Amino acid sequence: MKEQIKSYLNRYVHFNEEEIHTFCDFLSEKKFDKKEFLLKEGQVCHHYFFISSGLIRQFYIDEKGNEKIIQFAIENWWTTNIDSFTNQVPSALNIQALEKTTAYIISKKSLENLFISLPKTERLFRIITEKTLIAHQRRNYFFMKKKSKERYQHLMEHIPEFAQRVPQYMLASYLEITPEYLSEIRKKE
């Protein structure tokens, strides 16, 4: 755990060896099988998850019963349902492992204690939250503004791993296009 966390943390804020050790003490490791849920709609989200290995998706079920995927997350990404986690209210969305996944998890209470023990983690989580907000905003902007082909190209340019690791029908759901149209775009590449 320590080496991965150290290299991740130092991208954003400098932590010395002792601080990294303290940081790791607040995390626990949890393994999820492929298709296992990290969080189900209706449950309160008790953890912030750092994906050590694997791949997860966040999705809603819309009023017609369709899955709407809003996020994929891979190694070295943090994920949670920030509303459910922060406000300790039932989650409106699901988080599910798409591959065998190992996550380092921290509870809300532990995170609050971590902020007190290591105040510079406030900076880290301020930056992580900004990055997540920017990703949400870009996704909304792209989906409002860009044609479906451009959305696909943007995704491929920024996170090409997804195309290899995520089933085609899920990529289509994320891009809000039909699987047939996605397959057509990919054939023309």
Place this chain on the structure above:
Amino acid sequence: MKEQIKSYLNRYVHFNEEEIHTFCDFLSEKKFDKKEFLLKEGQVCHHYFFISSGLIRQFYIDEKGNEKIIQFAIENWWTTNIDSFTNQVPSALNIQALEKTTAYIISKKSLENLFISLPKTERLFRIITEKTLIAHQRRNYFFMKKKSKERYQHLMEHIPEFAQRVPQYMLASYLEITPEYLSEIRKKE
């Protein structure tokens, strides 16, 4: 400025008189006329804006040339284009005053200096960013999951000021419904 900022800050983090004074020293006041733009598409967003009085909207122009409103902000709300501000890249969206508006503004460089001078502002901005992310996520969730009438009711329940202060066609744009349908919903209330 000082009293409003003091009462705002102490909702989230305790700042003593001297710290509030320091915080205020980093802000400048700027006034905007009704319809004036705080930020235009294509410009780099140089400021984070704290709305002292007034009302603003954030909107995109979609590929068909239609305005898509994604946020309103009123007194005691922070607003910026977080992507453009953080990464100093051209903005994909517009921010415009809908009423005569007074904002306290801080530049990216000043905000970085503020984080150094008063490290507890990291906590404040971590919380503000979380709240903004939650608002984005809830809006997405509601728009994917709920019928247009429920979206309207939810807005009225949480931020009733908007209905009084925002022109009906803009409320409709925000709710992603037609002005005619909004008018029908409101008649039935």
